[in-house]
Amino acid sequence: MIGFRNVTKQYAGAARPAVDNFSLEVYDGEITIFVGPSGCGKTTCMKMVNRLIEPSSGEILINGKDNKSLNETELRRGIGYAIQQIGLFPHRTIAENISTVPRLLKWDKKRMRDRADELLELVGLDPDTYRDRYPSELSGGQQQRVGVARALAADPPVMLMDEPFGAVDPIARHRLQQQFLDIQAKVRKTIIFVTHDIDEAILMGDRIAVLKEGGILAQYDKPEKLLTEPNSEFVANFVGADRAIKRLALTCVGDVQLEPVQGDGQQLPHVPEDENLRDVLAAMLAGGTDRVIVLSCEGEVRGTVSEQTLRSLFRAPAAERAASGAVQ
């Protein structure tokens, strides 16, 4: 567990603190998102965890110990870190870049090589094509994915990820986000993830910390709570006027209780069961219908869901929805 205790960071010569009396708990095995407008102190908060920046006051506890009492380099080697500006080593190949921490930990050659290939696959880059290239031979988005692979290399229990998908195109980003969540479901790392994209925050976050100008924590809650009960006008504005629709994105259509199909339903739009309710609603609007057919991942018809069901779901909080199997 990582605990921020009244952490303040005042940069020399700055008029006011970049982070101001910041306290929160990052829970083990969860993705905690830091989100907020540019310059609100997200990166500063993150860098205080692995001591790239020392707080002016307050402390950061890692498993109950003040991180100032821990050995700096050992602390950092145990925390995967993907920096906002990527920062690959220009003179090292992609495979060598990924193997940075494994080399520090003195893994043998074969293990490093296998791990690098495995991670390249994971971030969607063909190992045979990319492993021996230099960073300058990759696009910005590809470099960023290598940066994420490098952070994951030694399988650290804690990860700090500063806008790790910021330079990736929307389609690849969506795939990476999904993949990242799939892995996370298995490995359950403790992750601090910085973004300024509220949609990414809602998709990826187990908990979301919304920061505002001056490094002040505006709200720290689970995504559902943040969308239903923003605690201030700032948070409400930040999550957006469409927060009702964003809430729909939190639930998969496969988790909703479906109705049997009447007739052949051929003319209705079809959606896969792992589609979220926001996209299902979009499919209804696009198809000009008030009902869609839900298919299993194998492509078989599982049932149907109506616009009315979506409306009723919308009135119930997500927790209840999941618990009751969610029908009116």
Added chain:
Amino acid sequence: MGDEPLIRWRWVRRNWSDEILPALGDHIVLCGISVLIALAISIPIGIAITRYRRAQTPVMFLTGLLYTIPSLSFFAILITFPGVKIGRTPAIIALVAYSLLVLIRNTVVGIDSVPRETIEAARGMGLTSSQILRQVELPLALPIIVAGIRIATVSAIGIATIAAYINAGGLGTLIFRGIDRDFPTQILIGAGLATLLSVLVDFGLLAVERWLRPWSRRAAARAA
């Protein structure tokens, strides 16, 4: 000189192993030693400057001052010092002094050229400062340092010809003797070999510089 040939090849053949080759050898040793000593001084100072910026202005001022002293005056001043005899020593001291400016400057520029985010990523992954210096900063600075070595060596080869005047040996000896005897062959062989040496060193170190930068070479090849 009448219809005498410009270069008397018979003289060249006869004096090749006794006079010309040893002079060439002396010249290479003189310049080589000087640049190596200068490097051994400049790299630590260059690294130190990147850590203590306050030292930069005074160090660059001082080495810049040394660089502006005309070479013959420099040699002359040095041999007036007690304990410094005429010969190779004052020549090496002067050549080292001339090389410091470019070598220190290129070390600093090389290390400064490493992207900040690269250093920060390295720190964040738990490299110690000495690991960052050896594994990140110096390898990335090396091509620029080699560019400095190239300039320093080529200048040293030129200036060293004058050092023959204070009995430091080298190709300058041939030139000065040729002038004394009014014998163009000797002058031209001395001057020609010095020029050839400069050109070879220039190309050789340029190749080393490129070889040390496989990342940008490959990227350029791919772009072409």
